[in-house]
Amino acid sequence: MERPEGERVRVACAVRNRLYVDGVLVGTDLPLEELAEHRADAGALIWVDLLAPSVPDIAALSPLVGGEVELHPLAVEGAISGRQRPRLVRFRDHSLLHTRAVRFDAATDRLDGTDLSIFILPRALITIRGDERFALDPILADWDDNPDLVAYGVGFLLHTVLDAVVDGYFEAIDTLDDQIQSLEDELLLGGGPKNAVQLRSFVLRKAVAHLGRAVLPMNEAFSALLRQGAHVLDGEMVPYYQDVYDHTLRATERIDGLRDTIESILATHLAMQGNSLNEIMKKLTAWAAIIAIPTGVTGYFGQNVPFPGFGESAGFWLSAVLLLGLGFGLWGSFKRRGWL
Known part of the structure; x- marks a missing residue:
């Protein structure tokens, strides 16, 4: 228009x-x-x-x-x-x-x-x-x-x-x-x-x-x-x-x-998140195995039956040596494999 x-x-x-x-x-x-x-x-x-x-x-x-x-x-x-x-x-x-x-x-x-x-x-x-x-x-x-x-x-x-x-x-x-x-x-x-x-x-x-x-x-x-x-x-x-x-x-x-x-x-x-999760799971598994050592030792020596060193100080030192020795041994094994 x-x-x-x-x-x-x-x-x-x-x-x-x-x-x-x-x-x-x-x-x-x-x-x-x-x-x-x-x-x-x-x-x-x-x-x-x-x-x-x-x-x-x-x-x-x-x-x-x-x-x-x-x-x-x-x-x-x-x-x-x-x-x-x-x-x-x-x-x-x-x-x-x-x-x-x-x-x-x-x-x-x-x-x-x-x-x-x-x-x-x-x-x-x-x-x-x-x-x-x-x-x-x-x-x-x-x-x-x-x-x-x-x-x-x-x-x-x-x-x-x-x-x-x-x-x-x-x-x-x-x-x-x-x-x-x-x-x-x-x-x-x-x-x-x-x-x-x-x-x-x-x-x-x-x-x-x-x-x-x-x-x-x-x-x-x-x-x-x-x-x-x-x-x-x-x-x-x-x-x-x-x-x-x-x-x-x-x-x-x-x-x-x-x-x-x-x-x-x-x-x-x-x-990368998956790999990180795998590393975390390995570490948790390793520490769980290490924690199982004192649990097993104390459970064994906690039985209501006589054991070597029962009622004596030698029994305490024997259990302490087993706890520390097995625990540190397992820790060293995992460390060499890169789990920790």
């Missing part, structure tokens, strides 16, 4: 935008009414970012940047619902890409993420961020550093955003890898609370699982973007998307490696 000329566009959330005309940056963070004046230009390219918008915010903006394109109601609802599975959803004249930017906090061993929904229109790109933790400045700097690629339109803008998201995957993977390596060192060197390694292994395994749920579906999304007939993909941009797709596949392989490493740490920890 066309917006009456001169009517002010009211959007309650934070908005950033850029306007390119014939591959040249015309303005940044322009009034939305000024963007509306250029939406019908043949060479116009519009980018708008909305921070945690509501349905009315998107509804007010979509006719402005889309012109004759009207965003599908299901797409608008999905863009603001959050926690969507990463995927590409195609509609008649536009697409919606759900993805998730992640970062790993080494101080808390916690993986945090920002939901990112991207409306892909013929001459406009609308990014919707769930929060400010996904920074835009590196993306804007990349656009400024590659002005010659702006001629490829929305495909170039989208590639830069996705490249930043995938780079975030590798940063999280590298940090997780460092944490897992330190966990291995802690396991081998010992020290600290007895269950610290096991508990931290569970925490890191949970972080790796969450990271996998963000990264693995992106392979399918990139396949859909690279498929013939995608709305925005210029032929010249295919190698760029293929490069990011390859990075996503590498990230998937590394996540599988992290998962295997954590499982190996848990298995090693359990094996």
Whole structure:
């Protein structure tokens, strides 16, 4: 639906935008009414970012940047619902890409993420961020550093955003890898609370699982973007998307490696606990055998029948020698075998 000329566009959330005309940056963070004046230009390219918008915010903006394109109601609802599975959803004249930017906090061993929904229109790109933790400045700097690629339109803008998201995957993977390596060192060197390694292994395994749920579906999304007939993909941009797709596949392989490493740490920890338990059982068995010596000797000499030295001091010394001699002899035998 066309917006009456001169009517002010009211959007309650934070908005950033850029306007390119014939591959040249015309303005940044322009009034939305000024963007509306250029939406019908043949060479116009519009980018708008909305921070945690509501349905009315998107509804007010979509006719402005889309012109004759009207965003599908299901797409608008999905863009603001959050926690969507990463995927590409195609509609008649536009697409919606759900993805998730992640970062790993080494101080808390916690993986945090920002939901990112991207409306892909013929001459406009609308990014919707769930929060400010996904920074835009590196993306804007990349656009400024590659002005010659702006001629490829929305495909170039989208590639830069996705490249930043995938780079975030590798940063999280590298940090997780460092944490897992330190966990291995802690396991081998010992020290600290007895269950610290096991508990931290569970925490890191949970972080790796969450990271996998963000990264693995992106392979399918990139396949859909690279498929013939995608709305925005210029032929010249295919190698760029293929490069990011390859990075996503590498990230998937590394996540599988992290998962295997954590499982190996848990298995090693359990094996070491089993070995430690065996050592404890050997020691307990050895001491039980040693304690059985005085029990047997005192029980034998405690019979109500005469025995050598009965009623004499020699009997006491005989029993004492038997207690000490057999006890220390058994202790020495176990010591030589490494049981004590």
